[in-house]
Amino acid sequence: MSTERSPALRRAGLVALELCVPVLLLVGYGLWSHRALDFYFPPLGEIAEVFGRLWLFDRVPGDLLPSLVRMLAGYALSVVLGVGAGLLLGLSRLLRTAAEPVVEFLRALPAPALIPFALLLFGAGDGAKVFVIVLGAVWPILLNTIDGVRGVDAQQLDMARAYRVPFAARVLHIVLPAASPRIFAGMRTSLAIAIILMVVSEMVASSNGLGYFVLESQRSFAIPEMWTGIILLGVLGYALNWVFLRVERRALFWHRGARGRLGTAGPPGRRGRAARPRSAPSPEVTDA
């Protein structure tokens, strides 16, 4: 058992291991494409050169920014709508029952199928794309919020009620935080969906954006350009997910702590976990 290595060294080792495979893949592709002279798989150097020319930072305001704005607007709207509606549906059994068939139907609907309708409704502008993104990305957030709200510990709510904490404050300070691990899980799924729908919606009736750029490059046989768009999308998704995980780590600090998964990042002076319940003759029937 090699347990004597320092944590810092271990971390460095893991990071190196993580970098190893992508670097090998890149080198492998570079070597292969350099000899292959395949029209569809241009040499790495050429792709890199085109990437630098296009995306540092010529086309950033024209294509990358509009895409990002649409994606983030659609995502933000999805979060607000999903959490808001999820709170309502999670708290009210009546509303939940009434809304369920509609929710299940809309959720089953592939969002891109509504692109033609969105174009009719909003024209070819940003509105249609944001609409499609919301229509696809809102569901994981909504459903996870509902589940999270329903899973709130009744005793926490009883406690607040016994101390005469008003309803709105109970929702804000107990229901919402208690549901937040689930909400974040939904938001994480939705982030990926939002990026996909951004690209798809930009490939139909658009005059800018990353999706438009990739499709246009392909149509004009600008294969290296096409690849740079694809690579940029990958990088974008990776970066957004990274940012998301950082935010989540901060916001759910208490959740990992309460589950004893804080590791070395925890604050100093951590005490032992809660004592296990004494072995009572038989557990009290909580007839609540």
Place this chain on the structure above:
Amino acid sequence: MLDVLGLRKVHGPDPDGPPAVADLDFSVAAGEFVAILGSSGCGKTTMLRCLSGLVPPTAGEVLLHGAPVTGPPKDMAFVFQDYSRSLLPWMTVRRNVAFPLRYQGVTGPAARTATEEALAAVGLAGRGDRFPWQLSGGMQQRVAIARALAYRPKLLLMDEPFASVDAQTRAGLEDLLLEVRERYDITVVFVTHDIDEAVYLADRVLVLRPPAHVSLAVDVDLPRPRHQVDTKRLPEFGRLRAELFAALDGGGRDAAAPAPSPADAG
């Protein structure tokens, strides 16, 4: 101070179904410490929830200062058995204690003072910045008690508050409770299934038998302040203990149990 009159509680929609609480009558005087002793599943948690106004009774009344309880009353605090589920893990200890105060109109320096005082009273001064899950079980229950104290209740309801901690911690918490109720002049209704704990803490012990009704009321005339060793050594303690044991157990369940063998009788 607290009067329970003909309290009846039936779970579910049918008011004629089997009751969890039936014909429950008792009163608690101001400043009194009443322990309610009952075995598991005898309806004592349901009873306490009716007393606190968390659930409405099916029939009967709960009066606090003569006024019927229809919801959680203003000067009542509740300490639950399971501290890990009644403390909020996303709030620091300090925020947990201060959480209810804002909604009582206690804010700013007054809330800070009340919070720090309550934390000091339970021996957790300086731990306000911790999170509940960074504390041991006994300390977490002390946070729950501090939250109740900061609330400045006249009446404190406790639902088996020390059932989830080890024996050592439990003794400490019992003494802490007696000390703070003296200092803050609180009336306590303390639900437990532990005979020793009931006798040790209370001025009066009520034995509950299912469906929850008072089958025996015993005054505890043990001298105060009580002491974990000396009080429990008193002959009166043993007598009360035996009486309550018989009352609790007297339903005939163990009537046919074999007598202790000579080897056990020491």
